[in-house]
Amino acid sequence: MRAFTYERTKDASAAARAVAGNPAAKFIAGGTNLLDLMKIEVETPTHLVDVQDLGFDKIEATRDGGLRIGALVTNTNLAADERIRRDYGVLTRAIVAGASGQLRNKASTAGNLLQRTRCPYFYDTNMACNKRKPGSGCAAIGGYSRQLGVIGVSDSCIATFPGDMAVAMRVLDAAVETVDATGQRRTIPIADFHRLWGNKPEQDTVLRQGELITSVTLPKPLGGKHFYEKVRDRASYAYALVSVAAVIQPDGTGRVAFGGVAPRPWRVEAADALLPRGAAAVTARAFQGATPTKDNAFKLPLATRALASVLAEARA
């Protein structure tokens, strides 16, 4: 691990200023992804700003009937919150489908949104990777791509966003709230939070240097039945090959987002509208223009089957 200096502050603006003023500085919350990447020197911050004392660790009701989730609420505490389990079941189900009990106890809500791809070429510092080293090329294209993206990817990068929690948040139309070094606040719809790679795969999200996530808001509950169907190589503690987050209403309408397939949770609102016509209609629309590799083309029929299984359960 490269050497770094460390500070811990109770003041969000001071934290934002410390990171904004130093392009090699980073926030650290749970640290479960950042430290992992620092050990293999994929991440090499020279300064860490510990944000654990900022007080963003509560889940509170919003005025419009939704919830505001503090950026530091752990995955475990978010999944276990009674309001989340009752009214936003898709979110609890997505969180408990990810990582391990130990990691969920440490991983934060903001950190989970910011977790980096699990593309093996991103982790292997001997390989070309535009995301890790801009301009070095993409060894995944033409390489081992079974886990990688089938849509929304580019000629520079075919990695996926690996998380589960954000896929549920996409279905729920969550919004990410931030503050920057000047005290300026902004609200970013989750749909716009993760970037498509384009020719700049080194930048995962629309956040600017030093912009700090303070909370994630959920609109008022949608009702309906909530599902998170995750297909993976092991029964537990593995990243998704394909996942389906869905909220289905009694009349068969609803919303659906897919994980493990794209640089961000993949939801196409026009495909939601086809839910009453069945899984094949939805995925045909949601994955229109997909560019799978030979190794990961299986993800397209797998997405249809995973959604079909959810819809069958919704009818049951």
Place this chain on the structure above:
Amino acid sequence: MPDLSEFEMSRRGVLAGGAATAAVVAAPLGAAQSDIAQARATKPLPVRFSVNGKTRELSLDPRTTLLDALREHLHLTGTKKGCDHGQCGACTVMVDGVRINSCLSLAVMHEGDEITTIEGLGTPEELHPMQAAFIKHDGYQCGYCTPGQICSAVAVLDEIKRGVPSHAQDDLMTKPTATNVEMRERMSGNICRCGAYSNIAEAMAEVAGAKA
């Protein structure tokens, strides 16, 4: 702005023998020079936390993980280093009552925390019920993953008791119970290369039953 002064040294200074003799350069560092400077240790930071009920004060390179602080600085070698990347669970300890991977956490981030390691659960003379159950049910072969398995197992039964949900639950509004499927799902962050899983689950079932 952070104080980066300890990074500002010449390549010759580093090669000539490190921190004490390093010369400070006037010009900004080139990328290669800053890479070399970065490999150096940085100024140690003080941290104080309690381990197994005893207050410990350390002065640590900020890079030191909680795992390395426990093993290398406090010589509590019961907690094991397996993968050092949060994948195997051998380093599992309890911090403020919940289990975490100590390898993926910086020691300096634990100021004021209460840490429990395998050494704090029981002693050879007075075993924790989970330790006794692991022995009775042969919940290990080589034993390397065992301290992490036992810490995790104790924490899992507590999580079930507190109603923390899991992937194994059908109904999120029903309190979970310590079924075999529940325990296996919740223990998936602890890998056992010897494959003692079924015996570990039996040990856990006995402790869960005894408590019920």
